[in-house]
Amino acid sequence: MKKMLLICIAVLGLAACSKKKPFESVKSGMTTAKVAELVGEPEHKMPMFIAEWWVYPTDNKMIIMVNDTVSKVVIDLKSVQDSMQSVTGDLKSLENQLKTQLDSLN
Structure with a gap:
């Protein structure tokens, strides 16, 4: 019984490894x-x-x-997404600063 369980676990492990995309x-x-x-x-x-x-x-x-x-x-897609969110925040901040400066010129 234990031998059969070990064989099943090994087969499942190999199947899981084969699903990894190269x-x-x-x-x-x-x-x-x-x-x-x-x-x-x-x-x-x-x-x-x-x-x-x-x-x-x-x-x-x-x-x-x-x-x-x-x-x-x-x-690493997650790191790219994090970087893009950071850049988006920076761009919004820059946009607000430019609007403030333009408003002060008018």
């Missing part, structure tokens, strides 16, 4: 088709000017595509 194998210059083959379609595709962001929030990853090829692989 983001480390995604490299700059790869085509969108190759990326989709390696790690699957993203949960979200976000067009951004000349690029498209492929977002994998479950895996905490993002791939930036330009002209249907990989430009950059972001390995």
Whole structure:
């Protein structure tokens, strides 16, 4: 009985490992088709000017595509989101300062 339980745990462990997507194998210059083959379609595709962001929030990853090829692989999506929130706050603060200065000139 214990032997069967250990075998089941080992099989489940191997199955869990096999579900990990191989983001480390995604490299700059790869085509969108190759990326989709390696790690699957993203949960979200976000067009951004000349690029498209492929977002994998479950895996905490993002791939930036330009002209249907990989430009950059972001390995820590959470840190990018935090940075963007910080920049947004800074821009709002700058906007308020500019409005104040413009109001004082009028």
